[in-house]
Amino acid sequence: MPVATISIPPVAEHVRTVRMVAGSAARRGRVPEEAIDEVRLAVGEAVARVVLRHQRAGVDADVKVYLRDDPEVFEVEVADLAPADMPDDDGGISMALTQSLAPQCSALPNQEGTQTFRLSWPLDN
Amino acid sequence: MEFSLSVSDNAGRAVVSVGGELDVYTAPELEERLAALIEEGRVAIIVDLTDVSFMDSTGLGLLIKVLKWTREKGGSLDVVANSEKTLKVFRITGLDGVISLHSSVDEALGA
Numbered sequence: 550m551p552v553a554t555i556s557i558p559p560v561a562e563h564v565r566t567v568r569m570v571a572g573s574a575a576r577r578g579r580v581p582e583e584a585i586d587e588v589r590l591a592v593g594e595a596v597a598r599v600v601l602r603h604q605r606a607g608v609d610a611d612v613k614v615y616l617r618d619d620p621e622v623f624e625v626e627v628a629d630l631a632p633a634d635m636p637d638d639d640g641g642i643s644m645a646l647t648q649s650l651a652p653q654c655s656a657l658p659n660q661e662g663t664q665t666f667r668l669s670w671p672l673d674n
Numbered sequence: 675m676e677f678s679l680s681v682s683d684n685a686g687r688a689v690v691s692v693g694g695e696l697d698v699y700t701a702p703e704l705e706e707r708l709a710a711l712i713e714e715g716r717v718a719i720i721v722d723l724t725d726v727s728f729m730d731s732t733g734l735g736l737l738i739k740v741l742k743w744t745r746e747k748g749g750s751l752d753v754v755a756n757s758e759k760t761l762k763v764f765r766i767t768g769l770d771g772v773i774s775l776h777s778s779v780d781e782a783l784g785a
Contacts, residue, residue, distance in 0.1 A: 561699040568728075586759055593730055597698040642767060643731040649766045 552578060552618055556611040557596075559603035567614055568593040571625060578618030580670050588670065591650035592625050595666050598643040599629045605638065606631035623670040626657075633664040675727050679707055685783050687718040693725035696733035704733075708740050717749025720782045729760050734769055741773060750774075752782040 552574050557563035571592035572585050580588055592614070599612050608630045615626040633656075637644060648654045651668035658664050677694035688711050692704060711719060721737065723729065741751045752774045755761055764770040776782040 561697075564698055565695065590728075590730065590763070593697065593728075597730060597732065600698065639731065639735050642735055646731045646734075646763065646767055 553616040555614040555616070557600075557614075559600045559608065559610075559612055561597070561600060564593055564597045564600060567596045571614075571616060574616045574618070575623055575670070578616075578623040579672055580623050581673075584670060587650045588623075588625075591647050591654075591668055592627075594643050594647040594650070595625070595627045595668060598637065598639075598647070599627050599631070599666070602629055602631035602635065602637070606635055618672075621672055623672060625668045627666045627668075628663075629666065630661075630663050632662055633658060634662070675725070677703070678725075679704060681707065681711065684720070684779065687720055687783065688716040689720045689722055689779060691722040691725065693727075695728040696723070696726050697728065697730045698732040701732040701736050705736050705739070708736075709743075712740075712743050712747060712749075715747075717744045717747040719744055719749065720752045720754060720779060722754040722779055722782075723760055724754055724756060724778075726755075726757070726760055729763055731763075731767070734763060734767060737773055738769070752776055752785050754779055754782050 553570060555567055555570055568589045572589040575585055575588040596614060610630050613628045617624045653669040655667050656664045657667055675694045677700040680691045682689050744751045754776050756777045774785060
């Protein structure tokens with residue numbers, strides 16, 4: 550079930566807010582305490598990257614972040630409305646860091662040629 | 675903790691002390707300060723991240739950029755970091771092998 554949906558303008562100063570909410574939601578979603586910093590960093594990376602991609606692609610629409618938890622997983626999705634084939638301009642460092650931090654990370658293609666990034670933290674039951 | 679920046683001179687090197695969260699929002703301010711130092715010809719730089727509570731890849735990317743700038747001018751960049759959280763970001767990306775990391779400003783000054 551969703552625990553939070555966050556919508557922010559594609560502006561860098563709002564990324565910190567999403568990081569803080571993600572950390573709180575992860576704690577409430579029973580992510581182990583030692584992994585909370587990783588959640589904050591990974592979600593912050595994913596959101597910052599999409600904010601910058603929106604800016605570069607001239608997409609004014611908000612960046613939407615969905616945080617969900619169910620008994621088995623804590624999941625975060627970040628919707629990227631920039632064209633999926635637009636390369637990053639940071640040499641891939643942000644994506645590499647996100648993929649290293651989240652136990653599961655995938656890019657889900659959308660029909661409009663965009664994509665949604667899903668980060669998942671399996672929970673011990 | 676609010677983002678903070680201060681610059682001091684120590685043994686002929688510019689020591690830039692950063693505090694708070696170094697991320698996509700605050701990194702441009704640090705970049706501006708570092709670019710100004712290099713423009714002034716102060717190309718031996720120590721960036722002290724001891725009081726940084728959070729750093730993302732934007733901070734890392736900036737350090738790589740500054741490393742390149744200082745090397746092009748015959749200078750150097752040394753970074754002080756001792757919190758596990760900050761060091762982990764360097765390790766995960768492999769940049770601990772690219773950037774000279776130190777546990778204190780004194781150690782960096784000796785490098």
